[in-house]
Amino acid sequence: xxxxxxxxxxxxxxxxxxxxxxxxxxxxxxxxxxxxxxxxxxxxxxxxxxxxxxxxxxxxxxxxxxxxxxxxxxxxxxxxxxxxxxxxxxxxxxxxxxxxxxxxxxxxxxxxxxxxxxxxxxxxxxxxxxxxxxxxxxxxxxxxxxxxxxxxxxxxxxxxxxxxxxxxxxxxxxxxxxxxxxxxxxxxxxxxxxxxxxxxx
Amino acid sequence: xxxxxxxxxxxxxxxxxxxxxxxxxxxxxxxxxxxxxxxxxxxxxxxxxxxxxxxxxxxxxxxxxxxxxxxxxxxxxxxxxxxxxxxxxxxxxxxxxxxxxxxxxxxxxxxxxxxxxxxxxxxxxxxxxxxxxxxxxxxxxxxxxxxxxxxxxxxxxxxxxxxxxxxxxxxxxxxxxxxxxxxxxxxxxxxxxxxxxxxxxxxxxxxxxxxxxxxxxxxxxxxxxxxxxxxxxxxxxxxxxxxxxxxxxxxxxxxxxxxxxxxxxxxxxxxxxxxxxxxxxxxxxxxxxxxxxxxxxxxxxxxxxxxxxxxxxxxxxxxxxxxxxxxxxxxxxxxxxxxxxxxxxxxxxxxxxxxxxxxxxxxxxxxxxxxxxxxxxxxxxxxxxxxxxxxxxxxxxxxxxxxxxxxxxxxxxxxxxxxxxxxxxxxxxxxxxxxxxxxxxxxxxxxxxxxxxxxxxxxxxxxxxxxxxxxxxxxxxxxxxxxxxxxxxxxxxxxxxxxxxxxxxxxxxxxxxxxxxxxxxxxxxxxxxxxxxxxxxxxxxxxxxxxxxxxxxxxxxxxxxxxxxxxxxxxxxxxxxxxxxxxxxxxxxxxxxxxxxxxxxxxxxxxxxxxxxxxxxxxxxxxxxxxxxxxxxxxxxxxxxxxxxxxxxxxxxxxxxx
Numbered sequence: 001x002x003x004x005x006x007x008x009x010x011x012x013x014x015x016x017x018x019x020x021x022x023x024x025x026x027x028x029x030x031x032x033x034x035x036x037x038x039x040x041x042x043x044x045x046x047x048x049x050x051x052x053x054x055x056x057x058x059x060x061x062x063x064x065x066x067x068x069x070x071x072x073x074x075x076x077x078x079x080x081x082x083x084x085x086x087x088x089x090x091x092x093x094x095x096x097x098x099x100x101x102x103x104x105x106x107x108x109x110x111x112x113x114x115x116x117x118x119x120x121x122x123x124x125x126x127x128x129x130x131x132x133x134x135x136x137x138x139x140x141x142x143x144x145x146x147x148x149x150x151x152x153x154x155x156x157x158x159x160x161x162x163x164x165x166x167x168x169x170x171x172x173x174x175x176x177x178x179x180x181x182x183x184x185x186x187x188x189x190x191x192x193x194x195x196x197x198x199x200x201x
Numbered sequence: 202x203x204x205x206x207x208x209x210x211x212x213x214x215x216x217x218x219x220x221x222x223x224x225x226x227x228x229x230x231x232x233x234x235x236x237x238x239x240x241x242x243x244x245x246x247x248x249x250x251x252x253x254x255x256x257x258x259x260x261x262x263x264x265x266x267x268x269x270x271x272x273x274x275x276x277x278x279x280x281x282x283x284x285x286x287x288x289x290x291x292x293x294x295x296x297x298x299x300x301x302x303x304x305x306x307x308x309x310x311x312x313x314x315x316x317x318x319x320x321x322x323x324x325x326x327x328x329x330x331x332x333x334x335x336x337x338x339x340x341x342x343x344x345x346x347x348x349x350x351x352x353x354x355x356x357x358x359x360x361x362x363x364x365x366x367x368x369x370x371x372x373x374x375x376x377x378x379x380x381x382x383x384x385x386x387x388x389x390x391x392x393x394x395x396x397x398x399x400x401x402x403x404x405x406x407x408x409x410x411x412x413x414x415x416x417x418x419x420x421x422x423x424x425x426x427x428x429x430x431x432x433x434x435x436x437x438x439x440x441x442x443x444x445x446x447x448x449x450x451x452x453x454x455x456x457x458x459x460x461x462x463x464x465x466x467x468x469x470x471x472x473x474x475x476x477x478x479x480x481x482x483x484x485x486x487x488x489x490x491x492x493x494x495x496x497x498x499x500x501x502x503x504x505x506x507x508x509x510x511x512x513x514x515x516x517x518x519x520x521x522x523x524x525x526x527x528x529x530x531x532x533x534x535x536x537x538x539x540x541x542x543x544x545x546x547x548x549x550x551x552x553x554x555x556x557x558x559x560x561x562x563x564x565x566x567x568x569x570x571x572x573x574x575x576x577x578x579x580x581x582x583x584x585x586x587x588x589x590x591x592x593x594x595x596x597x598x599x600x601x602x603x604x605x606x607x608x609x610x611x612x613x614x615x616x617x618x619x620x621x622x623x624x625x626x627x628x629x630x631x632x633x634x635x636x637x638x639x640x641x642x643x644x645x646x647x648x649x650x651x652x653x654x655x656x657x658x659x660x661x662x663x664x665x666x667x668x669x670x671x672x673x674x675x676x677x678x679x680x681x682x683x684x685x686x687x688x689x690x691x692x693x694x695x696x697x698x699x700x701x702x703x704x705x706x707x708x709x710x711x712x713x714x715x716x717x718x719x720x721x722x723x724x725x726x727x728x729x730x731x732x733x734x735x736x737x738x739x740x741x742x743x744x745x746x747x748x749x750x751x752x753x754x755x756x757x758x759x760x761x762x763x764x765x766x767x768x769x770x771x772x773x774x775x776x777x778x779x780x781x782x783x784x785x786x787x788x789x790x791x792x793x794x795x796x797x798x799x800x801x802x803x804x805x806x807x808x809x810x811x812x813x814x815x816x817x818x819x820x821x822x823x824x825x826x827x828x829x830x831x832x833x834x835x836x837x838x839x840x841x842x843x844x845x846x847x848x849x850x851x852x853x854x855x856x857x858x859x
Contacts, residue, residue, distance in 0.1 A: 031450070037455070048475030050468070167836075
C-alpha cells in the first residue's frame, strides 16, 4: 500500500513484459480458434431450422443491442480500473472492478433470461441444428463471462488483502485483456448472429 | 435419454460383465497394478516416488514419466494389434476367430486412440520436456507448474481410457468416432463417452503444453542464441507446438459438441434434426491432419540432431530445414479434406486438396535430402540411433510415395478405407514417429540417467523393428490393392487374403520381439549401469549445449547459463579448444519447488470425466470443484521457488558446466 505511482506503473510494465502475459496472449489465441470453430459450426448450421423458427423470427435486435451496450460499457470500466492502478488508487480500482462486475453480471442475466425464454417456448437446443449451434456459440461466450466474473471476485479479495503487488497487478492486467477479448468476440456474435439473423442472411 | 439422474448414474452391475479376452486384459492390468503397489510398499519406495517423481516439476523427470506411461501404452495398444492380427489371420470361412465383431470394433478403436494420444503423444512430450530446456541452455520451462498439470492431465486421460476396459466398454466407432455411428442412437453404451472424455482431458493437457513450450522457446533461450541459431530439434518443436495451439481447440470444440449431441440431444452431427455429420468429419480432420504433423515434426527434429551428430558434420541446409518446417506447419492446414475425398465434395474441391497434398510432400522431401546430404562424406558412426534413422528413411519414403499416390482423388476412390491406406499411415507413424522417438530415447538417455543403453541389444531391437515392420505392413499394401478393407473381422476363403494376413501376423510377432528386446535392453543397462556410466558428459561426441554439462544433468541443467554465438556452439568450442562456456562465478538462482497440486487437478479431472461418462452428477461436480479450488489455492501459494546456491568449486573438469 506504500507504493508510488511510478511503482504501480512499473508493475504494469513488468506484467506486460512477463512470460505469463505472453503465455496468456497465446492462450487467448487458442480461445480465438475455439470461437472460430463455433462460428464455423454456426455458419454451417444456421439455415438448418428443421421446420422450426429462424433467427429472424426469434431474435430481438433492441435486446441484443442493450446487451452489447452493457458489455461495451463494462470494457470501459475495466480499462478505467487499470488506469486507477497506474494512479496507485486502490479504492477506485476496486470501485471500477465492482462496476465491471455489475455490468458483466447484468449482461449474463440478460443472456440467461433470453435462453430461458427460448427454452420454455419450445425453442431449446433440441429443436434444430440451428438452435443447437446458436446455444453453443452464445453459451460458450456466456461461460467465459462467468469465468471472468469469478476471476474479478477473487482479484478483489486479493487486492483488499494484499494491495498492489506484482502478482495482483499482473492478475488485473490479464483480466483486463481477457475482458476486452470477450468484448471483441461479442461484437462478432452481435454482427453474425443478431444483425445478420435480423436481415435473414 | 437419461441425464445425470441417480447417485450411480448409468453405472450398474452389467458394466463389469466382460468376455473371456477382456477378462484376461482386466486381470493382467489389475495384477500389474497390484504388483507395483506391493513392490513399492515392500521396498518402502512410496515416499521416494512421491517426493522425487510424482510431485517433481523438473522437466526431465516429467519427461521420463511421460515416456514410462507411453511405453506402457505401446505395450497395451501393441497387444490390441496382436489380437487384431490373430483375428484376421484365422477368422476365415466358418472360423470366426477369437473375438466377437463388437469387441473387435472396440479393439481397433482403442488401438488407434491409445497409440496416437497416449503412446506417440507421450513419447513426443516426454522427449520435448527432456530436450528443449537442455538444448536452448535453459534451467527450466517457462511455466514449470503448468507443465506438471499438463502431464497429469495426460495421465488422467490415459487412466480414464483404460478404465473402460474394466468398467463398461470402449467406443467401437473407430479412433475418430465418426457420427452418425458415434451418436447415441447407434452407440447407446458409454463407450463413445469414454473416448470423448479421455481425449478431452489429455487434449487440454496437450494444449497447455503447447503454450508452455512456445513461451519457453521464445523467452528462455540462452544469451546469444537467436532464432536462427537454435538447434533444429527446437525449431521442429516450435513448429509442432504452433500446430498444437491452432489445432487442439478445434478438437476440444468438436468432441464437446459430439458429447452434447449424446447428452442433451442437440443436433450438431445427428442424421435428423438439421444436424450435419459431414461437418464433424471436416472439423475432426481440421484437427486430425495437423495432429500427424504435430507428432512427426519433433521426430524430424530429433533425426536432424542425430544425423549431424553421428555424421560428424553440421546439418546440411539449416535455413532450408527451418523453411521446410514452417511450410509444413502452414500447409498442414490446407490438406485435411484428403481424408475423405469420397465424401462427395465435388471434383474441384477434391482437385484442390489433392494438389495441396502433393505440395506438402515437397518440404518433407527437402528434409529427406538435407539429411542425406548431411550424411554425404560424413564420418558416419552407425550407432543404434543412426540405425533407427536409416530404417526411417527407407520406410518413410516408401510410405510417403504411397501417400502421394493416395493424394490423387481417382486413385483414392479405389483405395479409400482399404488396407493400403492402413499400411500407408503406419509407414508414416511407425517409422516417422516411433523410430524417431526411439532414436531420441537412446540418444538422450545418458544425459538423463548418467549411463548409456546397451548398444548391441539396441541394434538388434532396431533391426527387428525394421524387419518386423516390413513383414507386417508390406502385405497390407498388397491386401489393400486386392480389395481388403480396414476394420474387417471376418472374410471368406475365396477372397485369398489368408496367406498374406498370416505373414502380417508373423510381422507383428517380430515387432513384438523387438519391443521385448528393448525392455531387456533397459533392464540390462540398469543392472550394468556402472559399466555403462557416461563420465564425460559427452558420450556421442555431440554438438549442442546439453553435452557440455555432466551426465546425469543436474535438476537445474546449467549452473551458469551458457552464451552462444553460433550454431553447434559446443562442437565449435571443442574444435578450437576454447573454453568459451567456462565461467567462473556462479550466481545463486531460483528453482521451482515440488508441487502435488498437479496431481490434484488430474484427480479432479478424472472424477469429472468419469462422472460425465457415467452421468454421475455428484462426482462430476466434486471433480470440477477439486479443479477450481486447487487452481485458486495455487495462485495463493507464496513459496513456489527456492534459492539454489552452488559451490564455486563445482566448476571443475572439461567444458563449461562440469
